[in-house]
Amino acid sequence: MKRCGLALFALLALVALGGCGVPTEDSPRPIEPSVVIGSYEGPMAVTSPGAVVERLFFTRDSQLVPVDRRVATVPAPERHLDDLAAGPTAQERDAGVDSALGGTSYITGVELHNGTAVVGLSVDNPIRNDETLAYGQIVCTLTARADIVAVQFTQDGRTLEVPRGDGALTSAPLTEDDYVSLIAER
Numbered sequence: 001m002k003r004c005g006l007a008l009f010a011l012l013a014l015v016a017l018g019g020c021g022v023p024t025e026d027s028p029r030p031i032e033p034s035v036v037i038g039s040y041e042g043p044m045a046v047t048s049p050g051a052v053v054e055r056l057f058f059t060r061d062s063q064l065v066p067v068d069r070r071v072a073t074v075p076a077p078e079r080h081l082d083d084l085a086a087g088p089t090a091q092e093r094d095a096g097v098d099s100a101l102g103g104t105s106y107i108t109g110v111e112l113h114n115g116t117a118v119v120g121l122s123v124d125n126p127i128r129n130d131e132t133l134a135y136g137q138i139v140c141t142l143t144a145r146a147d148i149v150a151v152q153f154t155q156d157g158r159t160l161e162v163p164r165g166d167g168a169l170t171s172a173p174l175t176e177d178d179y180v181s182l183i184a185e186r
Contacts, residue, residue, distance in 0.1 A: 051070075051072065051073075052070070052071050052072065052073060052074050053068045053069070053070060053071075054068070054069045054070075054071045054074075054075060054080065054083065055067070055068050055141065055144040055145075056068075056069065056080075056083060056084050056137075056141050057084075057136065057137045057140040057141045057144070057183075058087075058088050058092065058097045058098060058099050058137065059097070059098050059099060059100050059130075059133050059137065060096050060097055060098065060184065061096075061184075062130070062133065062182075063182055063183065063184040064133065064136050064137060064140055064179060064182045064183045064184065065097060065183075065184045066140075066144070066183075067088070067092055067097060069083075074145075077110045077112065077117055077142060077145070077147075077148065078109070078110055080141065080142065080145065081107055081110060081119070081138070081141070081142070084099075084101065084137060084138065084141045085101050085107065087099045087101070099137065100130045100131070100133040100134035100137060101134050101137060101138075106121055106122045106124060107119060107120065107121060107122075108120035108121065108122050110142075112147065112148065115147070115148060115149040115150065116148070116149065116150045116151065116152055116173050117142045117148045117150070117151045117152070118151075118152050118153075118154055119138060119142075119151060119152070119153050119154070120153075120154050120155070121153055121154070121155050121160060122155070123155065123156065131162075131163060132163040132164075132165065132167060132179075132182070133182065135153070135162045135163060135174075135179075136165060136178075136179035136182050138151060139151045139174045139175065139176065139178065139179060140176045140179055140183070143175050143176045144176070149175065150173035150174060150175050151173065151174050151175075152171075152172075152173045152174070159171045162174070164178040164179065165178055165179040165180065165181045165182045166181065
């Protein structure tokens with residue numbers, strides 16, 4: 001009888017465990033994320049479907065706000081800056097997002113040196129009078145990338161002093177930490 005009871009218990013345990021878990025499927029299927037990673041108030045505009053998240057920093061109410069867009073591949077730093085300078089999409093603008101940048105014509109290029117992006121600026125620099133936010137947009141956007149840890153600015157081959165988030169001028173390489181006081185809570 002003892003053996004019969006143990007066998008019955010084992011059979012019931014197997015049946016109970018078999019009913020637990022996630023059902024299997026015959027073939028794999030893609031799972032779409034329900035929220036854009038890093039969004040500050042829910043999903044932001046997805047401008048194109050893609051496998052990679054491109055993080056851009058725009059402005060809202062004198063603060064920097066991260067906006068994630070889906071793109072097919074990781075853009076080169078130059079392309080990333082072009083996307084930033086192009087400004088928010090119509091859908092992002094409808095969500096109250098703006099930019100302190102005035103276009104790409106003043107950015108003469110970007111070079112990577114041991115993880116530091118050196119951004120060249122022309123003499124005719126159309127950055128608006130809220131230049132701290134504009135430089136913060138560039139620094140935070142570029143340092144959101146895995147291959148860039150800091151950003152430095154040059155003009156005519158010379159290192160340029162730019163404002164940090166606290167308004168102090170510096171020619172040292174900058175990181176997101178230099179603008180953390182301006183970043184909206186996520």
